[in-house]
Amino acid sequence: MSLYTFEDNDTVKITGQLDRDTLSRNWWVMLSSSERSQLQKAGRCQFDLQQVERADSAGLAWIINAVRDARAHDIDISLHAVPKKVLKLAKISDVDTLLPVK
Known part of the structure; x- marks a missing residue:
């Protein structure tokens, strides 16, 4: 299962656990070039963290x-x-x- 999925042009749904065991790279590096281009074209991004089960200090970072x-x-x-x-x-x-919590 992937850590994130794109829901539409600018919404990124984060799922699962954000901890030192599951995170090895920064988010921007994890994105494909088409995903990066999509976000840059939109000029905005909404992280939906509703499906995050657990997060530690590594997840916060x-x-x-x-x-x-x-x-x-x-x-x-x-x-x-x-x-x-x-x-x-x-x-x-x-x-x-x-x-930037909304």
């Missing part, structure tokens, strides 16, 4: 890096349905202001 990478490529990114545990971890880690 992966999300923060995805936000950074999207912005570096002029893509306006927003996070939707962020699990409460991820928000708590971000707050405790003092990085909650880095997450």
Whole structure:
């Protein structure tokens, strides 16, 4: 099973576990060239995190890096349905202001 799927032109559904055992590469590197082009053309991206079962500090770092990478490529990114545990971890880690939660 893939970590993400494209739901439409700008919605990326993240599923499963975001932890040190499942994440080996940054999101932008994981994308195919056509997916990158699609997002750059749209100019925006919505991460739907409703199907995330578990996330640890590595998962939080992966999300923060995805936000950074999207912005570096002029893509306006927003996070939707962020699990409460991820928000708590971000707050405790003092990085909650880095997450563009909608």
